[in-house]
Amino acid sequence: MKKKLITGGAGFIGFHLAKCIYDIDSELTLIDNLSRGSIDDEFQEFTQKPNVNFINTDMTNTNFFDELGDYYDEIYHLAAINGTKNFYLYPENVLKVNILSLMNILEWINKDNCGKFLFTSSSEVYAGTIDEYMNQEYIPTKEDIPLSINDIFNPRFSYAGSKIIGELLTINILKSKNVKFSIVRYHNIYGHRMGYDHVIPEFCKRIFIKTNPFPIFGGYETRAFCHVFDAVSATKLVMESDKTNGEILHIGNSSEEVEIIEVAKQLFDISGFNPNLDIQEAPSGSVKRRCPNTNKIEKLIEYKPKISLKDGLVDVYSWYLKDFLNKDMLNKENDK
Numbered sequence: 053m054k055k056k057l058i059t060g061g062a063g064f065i066g067f068h069l070a071k072c073i074y075d076i077d078s079e080l081t082l083i084d085n086l087s088r089g090s091i092d093d094e095f096q097e098f099t100q101k102p103n104v105n106f107i108n109t110d111m112t113n114t115n116f117f118d119e120l121g122d123y124y125d126e127i128y129h130l131a132a133i134n135g136t137k138n139f140y141l142y143p144e145n146v147l148k149v150n151i152l153s154l155m156n157i158l159e160w161i162n163k164d165n166c167g168k169f170l171f172t173s174s175s176e177v178y179a180g181t182i183d184e185y186m187n188q189e190y191i192p193t194k195e196d197i198p199l200s201i202n203d204i205f206n207p208r209f210s211y212a213g214s215k216i217i218g219e220l221l222t223i224n225i226l227k228s229k230n231v232k233f234s235i236v237r238y239h240n241i242y243g244h245r246m247g248y249d250h251v252i253p254e255f256c257k258r259i260f261i262k263t264n265p266f267p268i269f270g271g272y273e274t275r276a277f278c279h280v281f282d283a284v285s286a287t288k289l290v291m292e293s294d295k296t297n298g299e300i301l302h303i304g305n306s307s308e309e310v311e312i313i314e315v316a317k318q319l320f321d322i323s324g325f326n327p328n329l330d331i332q333e334a335p336s337g338s339v340k341r342r343c344p345n346t347n348k349i350e351k352l353i354e355y356k357p358k359i360s361l362k363d364g365l366v367d368v369y370s371w372y373l374k375d376f377l378n379k380d381m382l383n384k385e386n387d388k
């Protein structure tokens with residue numbers, strides 16, 4: 053029986069990945085300290101399956117080693133502090149949690165207890181390079197772009213820094229231990245159950261509460277949004293293929309680069325709400341343009357995203373509307 057482990061398994065991508073890689077013939081363990089992920093009904097029901105095990109633990113200390121058991125064929129490491137607001141508000145914590153949790157699991161891993169390890173990095177690792185040179189030749193962006201931080205005093209780069217260090221740690225520690233690994237860099241993944249702090253769910257919420265004028269930060273910046281179903285399918289394929297061993301791969305939807313203002317307009321079309329726009333400056337350090345080059349992953353594992361932004365936004369809008377109503381969020385917003 054195959055054994056699989058996902059750290060950050062109660063989080064947004066982690067739980068979608070858990071549902072994607074789950075099968076009746078394998079044993080799946082999820083680790084999370086629930087600092088951001090939550091135990092909702094769906095998660096509770098999933099973790100009650102006989103071949104699913106949930107460990108509620110903080111990976112910044114090594115107590116979890118005792119609960120891990122002796123071997124995993126596949127270890128996906130997603131546990132981290134994510135979310136742009138956190139980078140500005142708690143940079144010291146972002147660095148501490150993201151680096152320590154990774155160092156601890158890498159310390160535990162050896163050739164005899166791990167078949168393959170996958171580290172989830174981010175497009176933020178090269179944000180400094182794009183911003184500094186704003187050079188069209190770098191966009192869509194390939195994996196071999198130089199990584200950089202162009203303002204060490206900007207707390208936003210706590211996250212990028214933690215992911216650059218994460219890539220270095222994964223490569224150098226696992227090469228020295230002779231353990232197979234891959235690194236993926238996610239590019240603007242969106243979908244159900246990601247909370248309301250990311251741009252698409254935030255826009256949905258503003259539409260539900262009829263915010264007018266409608267603020268859009270960095271409206272003319274571009275992003276290439278990728279639906280989480282496509283992102284987790286790609287992640288699974290990267291883990292399962294030997295061709296990706298020792299490789300860094302960009303995961304995203306390269307054919308869907310749009311201005312943020314366009315995302316808002318598509319959501320207005322879906323909802324029928326037509327507010328006045330209030331375009332404001334993006335937070336400092338936010339890149340003006342972002343789009344991955346995904347040729348490498350398309351070639352190695354024949355991965356191509358299936359969900360267009362248009363279809364994805366319809367899907368996500370209706371999921372958030374249901375969630376918003378179920379949680380009675382309109383009354384809670386009015387009480388504020």
Ligand SMILES: NC(=O)c1ccc[n+]([C@@H]2O[C@H](COP(=O)([O-])OP(=O)(O)OC[C@H]3O[C@@H](n4cnc5c(N)ncnc54)[C@H](O)[C@@H]3O)[C@@H](O)[C@H]2O)c1
Nearest residue numbers: 060063064065084085087088089110111131132174238241
């Ligand atoms: N969502 C994106 O678009 C995106 C983009 C680039 C990279 N990533 C990376 O992908 C991974 C998953 O991202 P996500 O969007 O699902 O984030 P998320 O915040 O929803 O999930 C991360 C999970 O890690 C858990 N966690 C945090 N600290 C922990 C600790 N000390 N011990 C145990 N668990 C801990 C959180 O509780 C949370 O459930 C992260 O590593 C993130 O940096 C995501």
